[in-house]
Amino acid sequence: MWMTTLARCALPTMLKRSSSVSACHFSRIGGRPELTVATSPTLSLYPTWWQLRGHGTQAPARMTSNPLGASTGVRHARALDQERQLEVEWEDGGQSLYPYTWLRDNCQCPVCTLQSAGARSLQLSQLDIHTGVDQVHVTDSSKVSILWPDHHTSEFDPEWLKKRCFSPAARQALQEELFLNERVYWDSELQIPTANFEEVLHDDKAALDWLLALRRVGIVYLKGASAEQGQVARLSQRIGFLRLTFYGHTFQVQDKPQANNLAYTSGDLNLHTDYPALHYPPGVQFLHCLRQADDGGESEVVDGFHMAERLRREDPEAFRTLSSLHIDFTDTGADYCDFMVQSKNRIIDVDSDGHVVRINFNNATRDSVLDLPLHQVQPFYSSLQAYVQLMTRPENMLTYKMEAGDIVTFNNWRLLHGRKSYMCHPGCVRHLEGGYLDWDVVMSCLRVLRKSVHGES
């Protein structure tokens, strides 16, 4: 079986680390079906992920979406009145516990749930958060039926229940299924996953493979678009809709007189994320090459998450500084309309568990306003320089040159991108069209495609 680059992105971590190509054949056993995508012969073939030097992953251990076992049959269900929990014993021997309050809150009957919307109609004021249970039994169709003290009855589908098990393993598996937070880290040796533009537009499977790779690797190349404006909009319609910003629905990256952005010149563009001057920067960026320069204009990208983890290991103090201080960004000008944008962002944004979730850095829009106490100014500069020096090491930065008709799609919350300067002379005008999308929209599309391709909820 041929494995495409996109397909490889979807392999479980343990398989990616394998040195054997035959590991592919096991992917359907150990991995979840929606993550083990099949072959599309029209996609480019590249060396396997695990053959790439220097890449690594930092991700929770993979679990199946059904960590309690393959069977979802209920052997037994009983009320534990002291704990006010329902205990379900599964046919495979596993057990799950469900608080009474949660069960009553999530009754799936037509009175408690507006079924056409899949939305809860039961109001919190109607919920007895100290409710007991009168009776529990397993129906002939293997549903768990509960009679409540107010004579209301709830019936729960075993698969629905099992998916929502409160065990740490089940919670982690379901969160991974919902948000796909596993990442493949990479460096200068990355072979960018590549797909065909028209195929992605017209084939659900190809579109799903594209978005899975975009989520996991952070960058996917689409080839074969026509070299005329409007392709970014077409691609965004495949997903949902573009994110409008002060630079318009789409934006034209060209050498412009009186440029309102450093990108709109022919000069060097240092590694940056787009739009840290917004508190909610665009999650995904599309750049479509309409015309390339003969001399220069190469693109540069780096895996900002990978580099942040390297910084955390190599210079923990710098990591702590960049992931704790809020730095001012500014962007002022006129484009879609007049704008005076200000934000405060951490350059390495981490969640409450310390996981890196977003990089916010553009040296051009980093404000001269620096809202820090005096003693933190010098440490801030030292830390920022350490991070940038790490990213600009040749072994970490990937360089490529777009050709007319290429579209690069990438995670703007994770990658930093830049451009080498180019020669600008009449008749040979470099021109890229760009557009943004929000991750919420992209992930929504990914889940819809996964359901249509694999028939999963």
Ligand SMILES: [Zn+2]
């Ligand atoms: Zn109900």
